[in-house]
Amino acid sequence: MHSDSPENSTTLASDPVSPIIKVKDLHFSYPGKMQSAVLDIPEWHIARGERVFLKGPSGSGKSTLLNLLAGILVANKGSIEILGQNLGALSARKRDRFRAAHIGIVFQQFNLIHYLTTLDNIRLATHFGSKGKTGLELTAKQLFEALGLDKALITKKASNLSVGQQQRVAIARALINAPEILIVDEPTSALDSDTRDAFMKVLLQISQTQGNTLIFVSHDTALTSHFHHVVNLAEINLAGGSKYVC
Amino acid sequence: MFVNVAWHSLLNRKYTVLLTLISVAISTFVLLGVEHIRHEAKESFSKTVSGMDLIIGARTGQLNLLLYSVFRMGNATNNISWESYRELATDPKIAWTIPISLGDSHRGYRVMGTTQDYFRHFRFGQNTSLSFAQGGPFVQLFDVVIGAEVARKLGYCLNESIVLAHGLGQASFSVHNDKPFRVTGILRPTGTPVDQALYISLQGMEAIHLNWKEGVKIPGKQISDHDIEKFDLTPKSITAFMVGLKSKMTTFHVQRQVNHYQKEPLLAILPGIALTELWQMMNMMENTLRLISILVLFSSLLGLSTMLLSSIRERQREIAVMRAIGASPFFVFLIIQTEVLLISLSGIIVAIFALVIGIFFAQPLLAENYGIFINHFVLNRETLGILGIIVMGTLLLGLIPALSAYRLSLHHGLAVRS
Numbered sequence: 001m002h003s004d005s006p007e008n009s010t011t012l013a014s015d016p017v018s019p020i021i022k023v024k025d026l027h028f029s030y031p032g033k034m035q036s037a038v039l040d041i042p043e044w045h046i047a048r049g050e051r052v053f054l055k056g057p058s059g060s061g062k063s064t065l066l067n068l069l070a071g072i073l074v075a076n077k078g079s080i081e082i083l084g085q086n087l088g089a090l091s092a093r094k095r096d097r098f099r100a101a102h103i104g105i106v107f108q109q110f111n112l113i114h115y116l117t118t119l120d121n122i123r124l125a126t127h128f129g130s131k132g133k134t135g136l137e138l139t140a141k142q143l144f145e146a147l148g149l150d151k152a153l154i155t156k157k158a159s160n161l162s163v164g165q166q167q168r169v170a171i172a173r174a175l176i177n178a179p180e181i182l183i184v185d186e187p188t189s190a191l192d193s194d195t196r197d198a199f200m201k202v203l204l205q206i207s208q209t210q211g212n213t214l215i216f217v218s219h220d221t222a223l224t225s226h227f228h229h230v231v232n233l234a235e236i237n238l239a240g241g242s243k244y245v246c
Numbered sequence: 247m248f249v250n251v252a253w254h255s256l257l258n259r260k261y262t263v264l265l266t267l268i269s270v271a272i273s274t275f276v277l278l279g280v281e282h283i284r285h286e287a288k289e290s291f292s293k294t295v296s297g298m299d300l301i302i303g304a305r306t307g308q309l310n311l312l313l314y315s316v317f318r319m320g321n322a323t324n325n326i327s328w329e330s331y332r333e334l335a336t337d338p339k340i341a342w343t344i345p346i347s348l349g350d351s352h353r354g355y356r357v358m359g360t361t362q363d364y365f366r367h368f369r370f371g372q373n374t375s376l377s378f379a380q381g382g383p384f385v386q387l388f389d390v391v392i393g394a395e396v397a398r399k400l401g402y403c404l405n406e407s408i409v410l411a412h413g414l415g416q417a418s419f420s421v422h423n424d425k426p427f428r429v430t431g432i433l434r435p436t437g438t439p440v441d442q443a444l445y446i447s448l449q450g451m452e453a454i455h456l457n458w459k460e461g462v463k464i465p466g467k468q469i470s471d472h473d474i475e476k477f478d479l480t481p482k483s484i485t486a487f488m489v490g491l492k493s494k495m496t497t498f499h500v501q502r503q504v505n506h507y508q509k510e511p512l513l514a515i516l517p518g519i520a521l522t523e524l525w526q527m528m529n530m531m532e533n534t535l536r537l538i539s540i541l542v543l544f545s546s547l548l549g550l551s552t553m554l555l556s557s558i559r560e561r562q563r564e565i566a567v568m569r570a571i572g573a574s575p576f577f578v579f580l581i582i583q584t585e586v587l588l589i590s591l592s593g594i595i596v597a598i599f600a601l602v603i604g605i606f607f608a609q610p611l612l613a614e615n616y617g618i619f620i621n622h623f624v625l626n627r628e629t630l631g632i633l634g635i636i637v638m639g640t641l642l643l644g645l646i647p648a649l650s651a652y653r654l655s656l657h658h659g660l661a662v663r664s
Contacts, residue, residue, distance in 0.1 A: 063660065066660060067660055070570070070660060072569060072660060092574065092575075093574055096569075096572050096573065096574040097572060099570075099572045100571060100572020101572070105570040105571070105660065107566070107567070107570070107660070110563040110567070111567060112567065113251070113564050113567055113568070114258070114564075115254045115255055115257065115258035116251065116254050120250065120251075120254070124247070124251065124568075124571060125571040125572070127247050128571055128572030128573060129571075129572060173571065185660075
């Protein structure tokens with residue numbers, strides 16, 4: 001189903017020196033606007049298990065970069081290798097499957113399909129990622145425990161959860177397929193400061209235990225202390241000129 | 247998985263979905279209902295004329311003759327003299343005849359004067375002959391046999407005494423109250439106009455009109471039952487007669503012979519051919535009805551796709567979430583098409599239920615007022631074909647919202663743009 005990508009990733013995973021994400025000569029511009037490139041990243045690596053804080057003003061191409069890393073968009077030039085797999089070489093279908101199996105994504109808000117129960121939201125994620133279908137409920141309950149969520153929430157409709165609860169369920173959903181990479185896009189901006197701190201705590205804890213590589217996108221520089229690296233997109237991205245450099 | 251997600255998504259918008267579903271159900275109901283009644287009406291007409299080869303009456307239009315002689319619709323313009331009837335009926339090519347004499351009624355139901363041959367030779371449906379639920383054919387002068395519907399509606403039992411009215415219409419002022427009839431037989435239901443008439447002998451018909459002239463009772467003239475036997479009760483004329491031939495091969499020959507009959511102008515018709523002429527006349531109306539029901543269906547399916555299309559905008563986030571967890575744009579497309587399918591299938595099921603119930607209640611009304619007998623609604627190959635076309639049409643129009651969702655999930659990716 002996954003062609004040769006899982007095999008590749010396991011062989012590469014045993015090599016600690018090899019980075020989990022390798023971006024090389026990446027060029028991207030939206031169709032019809034070829035002359036104004038959004039992204040131009042000559043080189044960027046993220047090591048396995050690393051926690052990266054990615055910042056950059058709005059319009060600097062953050063969401064475009066996330067779409068590229070998730071395999072929803074494809075680079076015009078250059079390559080993105082994740083777990084040794086060049087995303088550009090995969091078909092759209094295989095990229096969708098690759099994302100389902102290897103990348104967990106948490107958005108700023110509205111992470112859940114509100115008319116489904118929490119469990120169905122998680123089940124939908126396992127529908128696309130082929131691993132860990134068996135014992136789904138058990139895994140979900142363990143994740144809930146680790147995230148400090150009441151297990152009773154599992155049968156509740158997503159729309160009945162508070163925003164803070166939804167964000168934590170989103171982490172559970174993102175981690176249910178045990179992805180190597182967790183991308184979190186401004187997850188705290190909809191939370192008040194107390195819930196934000198609690199959220200950050202469980203997020204960091206669980207990604208540590210699971211050994212995920214964490215890419216955390218945020219404006220909130222107060223959170224940078226939790227991360228190994230802080231990357232300013234404007235510094236690695238040559239496109240867009242000097243106007244984005246802080 | 248599709249069905250689960252699509253189902254909950256629909257539940258989430260249950261009021262709009264319910265309204266759309268009702269509109270699909272109504273239009274399906276109209277389309278299937280029109281088709282069913284059209285088909286059944288033809289069936290009902292055809293099965294009423296199953297056994298006879300020819301109908302012979304005074305010269306008129308062939309449809310007119312068919313309608314008044316068999317379906318009791320409209321009136322005869324002229325009668326056939328008894329002599330002509332006897333002469334033609336004794337033709338060696340003819341196996342049997344059923345003379346009929348119309349004109350009287352009983353509480354809105356027509357009275358038909360005939361002979362016992364009616365019960366012997368008349369066929370309906372799949373060549374079934376008439377049979378009695380109670381009693382038997384008329385024997386005495388003032389005996390009457392009643393159809394199943396007449397017995398049921400008016401609550402008549404055997405030996406009940408009834409009075410016939412002159413002419414048609416529910417409230418007749420001129421009644422044959424001097425000559426009451428006795429019910430000697432009740433026919434089994436046939437699902438044809440047979441159920442809605444009363445049958446007396448031709449002699450009985452003649453007898454009640456002895457003291458009448460030109461459609462009016464002659465004042466003061468009373469004839470006692472005893473005196474009646476002194477009169478010659480051979481009818482002077484009849485309205486029409488049905489004919490069964492010994493060999494079908496001679497049908498056209500006999501028809502020509504009747505049409506060229508010298509002594510009076512007569513017309514012989516083949517009931518099947520006359521019916522075909524009727525269908526041809528109805529064709530235009532049928533097609534108009536069909537066209538209207540198709541347009542109604544089209545507009546309701548368009549409403550369905552509009553409803554879903556307008557929902558796509560508010561579902562951008564949901565689509566982004568699906569994409570994030572690895573759904574392909576095709577999955578998103580299928581979710582929308584599944585929703586379309588769920589609504590249209592539920593609409594169809596509701597329509598079928600409504601149709602079954604509706605026809606159950608419409609059956610007696612149609613039979614009473616129009617003499618049209620409609621069967622229960624069943625799914626046959628034709629209706630399944632129509633349903634198939636409805637589902638295909640739904641999926642085709644469902645492409646509009648589904649492709650819109652597909653494009654959205656392909657281009658917008660994880661970002662939500664408002």
